[in-house]
Amino acid sequence: MKYAIINRMDMGRWFDSLKDRGKIYGPKKKESAYVFRPIQEFEEMSLKYIPTILPPKKYYFPQKEFLLKFKINPFSTGKAIREFEEFILFGVHTCDIAGIQCMDVVFNEKPADPNYLNRKEKMTIIGLECMDYCDKYASCAAVGTHVYKGGYDIMLTDLGDEYAIHINSEKGDKLVTGKKYIREMNAKDKEKLNKAFEEKLKKFNNEFDGDMERIDKAFEKGFFSPVWKDLGARCVGCTNCTAVCPTCYCFDVVDEVSLNLNDGDRYRVWNYCQMDDFAKVSTGEDFRAGRDARQRHRYYRKFKYSVQKYNKYFCTGCGRCTRTCMAKISLVETINQLLSGKEAK
């Protein structure tokens, strides 16, 4: 089975059938925002949601991840490679799935990161297609993440009374086969899905003032653009833009020794290029001393360096960095200013 149909009324019982496959995490309302949280009952979730404060990244690349135990005297270290339990991410938007695909590339690069890969192996992704913009901050059409392009086990498309199911893996197949209330998609359903998709595409337009080819060129020429000075003057250095990014993967490694002063735990914790001392070295030099240089670095990491290294844009268009910025630094505006290149020469 490749495509299937489930009635909206049956979503609750399908959700219940997933429970014995592992812990389920889904989007939930928190004050004026949304967050991924463990979900017990289907009704707890808000499937109509704008991107969560933190991306689901926290489940496969946690904020603070235990790595190993060590002893100082006599010196010994525990096993660094760990096993994890099955878990399901439910209702993940295509932009966040694109984020997972970026992380896959990074952590698969040699030497591969076993902790990430072991976690990833236990992860089941049930995606949820967006049929319209979540809000004005998203730029998913520009980077092409408004449509699904793999990286999930199941993709759900809301067709009103029912959901279309796209099965994209063996794991996904196991979650839907043998259920009486899930039927294979027929020609009529397929037509309905195609029509919904066409309608959807009409709503999405490139948010940038130029195609990716022009953006490549703008980044090539734009290293000394006054755009970065402007960002540097407005940025408060709170680091929120990097904290909420689904493709930021920098981390620091810290040792915490217990009070007996002999046993310790090693952790990896998120670390950001927007931190004041991120590029400071022991001799006192700071390779990116200004907030302008740090902001520029962030943009180049998303639109140029990652293209050179992995042939991939590391911006998923989720809009989180713009949404979270208290200085109202907008990714779309920055890119468009860079594209205009008015002052850049």
Added chain:
Amino acid sequence: MSKPKPKVAFFEFTDCEGCQLQVANLGASLLELAKVVDIVNFREIMSEAGEEYDVLVVEGSVASKHDEERLKKIASKAKVIVAMGACATIGGVNNLKNLKPLAEQKKAVYGSVDPVPDAIETKSIDEVVHVDYYVHGCPIYGPEFLKVMECVLLGKPYNVPQYPVCVECKQNENVCAYEKGQFCLGPVTKAGCNSWLPNYGSVCVGCRGLIDNPAADAQKDILQKYGLTVEGILDKFTLYCNGKKERAKYGKESQK
């Protein structure tokens, strides 16, 4: 075979002793700590007082000539000095005294009598003696105090985070106070408290002191954007970030 346990003494100066209370409230962790150190002086939890110690934990700021001399005397016996709590590390709330000339403040508080003839301008501990370790906050955050004590005992430095509270707040996935129309000092305040106040729905009040390079201009822009007046903003900063060290940081309009 085992080395003698280092002796630790807690002394308080001008303050509320709330930070010592935080230490007393550590519960099981305090008992763990007591296994590796000898606590020889700690007014809030013990009646006897020892005269000798290796590690001196100072709480409170220096507010009189007497304080100053006492601190120097106490410090001279210690191998390591830990400043504990905002009063000790940055002067804390006591800095409010320095906003006006001493004579004027005394008159406002005591009227025509002067019960503290030796009062001086408030000083943080490091304006009088050398400080090796800082535990910021009003009050201190218990888990950070334990982390600092581990570093003291292992003889390694403790690096106070140089990034703002936002880092921890965002990792805790709190809804930003600015989003709720509140004014929060998180973006310019040193982290290390695990965004203690925002986790409970309150805003950061800046008790840990400013980060080394607060983006002063950008911050002012934002506050004005959110409809706050310059006076209102300064009021918020005055509570904790009014000491000499803090003022110097905010004064430098660096691009860093």
